[in-house]
Amino acid sequence: MSETTIALVTGANKGIGYEIAAGLGARGWKVGVGARDDARREAAVEKLRADGVDAFGVPLDVTDDASVAAAAQLLEEQGGLDVLVNNAGITGGMPQEPTAVAIETMREAVEVNVFGVVRVINAMLPLLRQSASPRIVNMSSSVGSLARQSSTDDALTVGPVAAAYSPSKTYLNAVTVQYARELQDTNILINLGCPGFVATDLNGFRGVRTPEEGARIAISLATLPDDGPTGGYFEEAGAIPW
Numbered sequence: 001m002s003e004t005t006i007a008l009v010t011g012a013n014k015g016i017g018y019e020i021a022a023g024l025g026a027r028g029w030k031v032g033v034g035a036r037d038d039a040r041r042e043a044a045v046e047k048l049r050a051d052g053v054d055a056f057g058v059p060l061d062v063t064d065d066a067s068v069a070a071a072a073q074l075l076e077e078q079g080g081l082d083v084l085v086n087n088a089g090i091t092g093g094m095p096q097e098p099t100a101v102a103i104e105t106m107r108e109a110v111e112v113n114v115f116g117v118v119r120v121i122n123a124m125l126p127l128l129r130q131s132a133s134p135r136i137v138n139m140s141s142s143v144g145s146l147a148r149q150s151s152t153d154d155a156l157t158v159g160p161v162a163a164a165y166s167p168s169k170t171y172l173n174a175v176t177v178q179y180a181r182e183l184q185d186t187n188i189l190i191n192l193g194c195p196g197f198v199a200t201d202l203n204g205f206r207g208v209r210t211p212e213e214g215a216r217i218a219i220s221l222a223t224l225p226d227d228g229p230t231g232g233y234f235e236e237a238g239a240i241p242w
């Protein structure tokens, strides 16, 4: 493994993922910019490098086995992997009332937000296992919290009624807990983060936080000390109820 900490951020060409890459790069880490579109990826890498980040492009479509396998190979050539941030995500498009949602919309959300994360983690695990302090951060959302979505307090039932996006994050939460259980006797810490309501393409820029603010929770979970938590679900203010 390399002396330098190496991170991979998926969906890092824009939005919160770009700012996570910038924030980790500002710590002197080498950062793989995972993105599926060549032009968008190269533009992001150039911008990060112009800001002094040791960035490199990683062609990556999280729904594609071959693409993910090639990304793992590229990381190995770059010196390995210490920190994986699974940030890539989609809503599937709104509206998504359960009485009218297209099954295909639900399938697409789960393909990217859940199966995509599993595919990337499992491909990267052999590299992460060689790291002294491996971390996995899965970008979830507080709309995946069943406790909040089923609350009678309107302040907690945030986001639109959404039968594809919100349950896909609940599913991601559940899978992450299972990873934490399986990996509990290793040095790998795996946690879920919610960035808050951030102005990005994902929500037509209606969010109230900046992508830089949204990136903070992922950066803090990516830089946890060795005795940090695992299997947790956090926003900046603290733990989120499941």
Ligand SMILES: NC(=O)c1ccc[n+]([C@@H]2O[C@H](COP(=O)([O-])OP(=O)(O)OC[C@H]3O[C@@H](n4cnc5c(N)ncnc54)[C@H](OP(=O)(O)O)[C@@H]3O)[C@@H](O)[C@H]2O)c1
Pocket (backbone or CB within 6 Å): 010, 011, 012, 013, 014, 015, 016, 017, 034, 035, 036, 037, 040, 060, 061, 062, 063, 086, 087, 088, 089, 090, 112, 116, 139, 140, 141, 142, 194, 195, 196, 197, 198, 199, 200, 201, 202, 203, 207
């Ligand atoms: N914005 C919010 O308020 C908010 C709130 C809670 C949670 N989140 C979560 O935060 C994460 C980042 O969201 P964001 O707001 O920054 O969204 P965004 O600006 O739409 O960025 C999403 C990123 O994911 C990438 N992506 C989508 N499908 C992909 C695939 N199949 N393979 C690889 N990359 C793919 C996109 O790439 P392209 O450019 O190629 O499409 C883009 O880089 C998501 O997981 C989201 O669910 C966001």
